[in-house]
Amino acid sequence: MEDVSYSKGIYTAVASVRPMNAGQYQGLVSLARDDGEELENAIYEVDSASGTPEEALEEAKALAHRLLGELEL
Secondary structure, eight states, rough: OOOOEEEETTEEEEEEEEOOOGGGGEEEEEEETTOOOOOOOOEEEOOBSSSHHHHHHHHHHHHHHHHHOOOOO
């Protein structure tokens, strides 16, 4: 499954999926600044596991949008 990238100002969020135990999947979001400054929390995890990679990616995309929406530019 291919990662999905979103940008807002100098920030880029990349939504991805990782397999977990028992056939479950978890969505992840990597948040970075394009100017090279380090972020305190660069990786965010979706709270719940999903049964398919597609569901996990949808959850990760929603988290990416939420994180970018909370940023002050």
